[in-house]
Amino acid sequence: MLKSLAGRRVLVTGGSRGIGKGIAAVFAEVGCQVLITGRDEDALASTAEELSGRAADGGRVSWFAADTSDPADCRAAAAETVRRFGGIDVLCANAGVFPDDPLHSMAPESLQQVMATNFHGTVYSVQACLDALADSDLGRIVVTSSITGPITGFPGWSHYGASKAAQLGFIRTAAIELAAKGITINAVLPGNIRTEGLDDLGEDYLRRMAASVPLGRLGSVSDIGHTALFLASEEAGYITGQTIVVDGGQVLPESLEALGVQ
Template sequence: MLTSPAGRRVLVTGGSRGIGKGIAAVFAEAGCHVVITGRDEDALAGASAELGRNVSWLVADTSDPADCRAAAEETVRRHGGLDVLCANAGVFPEDPLHSMTPESLQRVMATNFHGTVYSVQACLDALAESDLGRIVVTSSITGPITGFPGWSHYGASKAAQLGFIRTAAIELAAKGITINAIMPGNIRTEGLDALGEDYLRRMAASVPLGRLGSVSDIGHTALFLASAEAGFITGQTIVVDGGQVLPESLDALGTS
């Protein structure tokens, strides 16, 4: 049995919806004090109310270093410290390579990659003062392992996160801080639902376990990586995809 995380102070970026909201829910249910951030005040307020009294919120844009510093400072002010950063904020606009603009590329990299780095930098002092000190980054199988048309900029940003954590892990080890990344496969969220039922059925058919993942699947993985028992794991990635990346074709699953 894992040591109870109750009372731990957790900051989840991009926590108003999707995977971030799922991560926040798992930590809150485990008794942690959770602060969620995002850019949409109404979505944040709604998510916080739904998730319960252990979850509060503040508006912050992870592409802005000043916002990241303010979020870290406010989390410490509210809860007396910070033990866990879940760097989850991300955007994934569909944008084919032939029509991708510099502005679109910059937006994706600024939120997904730069925002991860800025969030980590902002939280370092507080995490170093914790007796735990955990960073969990939400990456993706898209980019590091797989590709999908229309998401080349997204895939590049997610691969960049993995390059970042490997060197960051070495630098942060002396401070007692670990940093690891989760690589979700197709997780059923509002964003994925928007792609339509046909897409959802096709994606589920390509997963050996026969279903799309849930946000709680990612949340529980994050909770483990933030645990005391995971203290000797750093600079690593874990794929959470129901086996999606394993078959070389649908024939391997007995389908066509």
């Protein structure tokens, strides 16, 4: 059984919805003090209120508006976490965007936006939290990457895939540099996770997506949250620079035929 993380101070970027919300919920439910960031203040406030109602004794969720593509915002979010909670034990660098944009028509601005949020934002968030993480007796960084880019591809997401692959290149060298400070950094690679955006695509679409997953279902945001919780635990202290694929086996079959899907 994992040692309790109750009372630990956690910063989750992109925490107002989707996977980030799921990560924040799991940490709150075990009694952590969680600060979520994002750009939509209404969504942040609503999520913080909802998750605080689900928090274990001693746990709470608060919010701070910040754009991870802006290094000054990242520094402000880290400073606010320290101000409110007295430090940072865990950074979950989760913020990301995934606009559909085919390669033949992709504008420079679209590529810049995706790289700025998904990759640069990861680096900026880590840099902003380093001093506080080094002061912690835990010092954990969990990056939300994806199977798209590092392992698979999807039409319209070449910029997204590149940003997610870049995150993995980053964590491998960062792990070496941060080891001397007692900080670990690892990445979670989600597969098809059921979020608010997917619900809008309809049940038929969701069933077709689930058919490509050996476990027969889409993942939940809590599946990613619990993986992040493990990587943040004391028991995971000898794991760094590594990746965990959380996809229900999605990347394993050679084709849908292997799953009996015609």
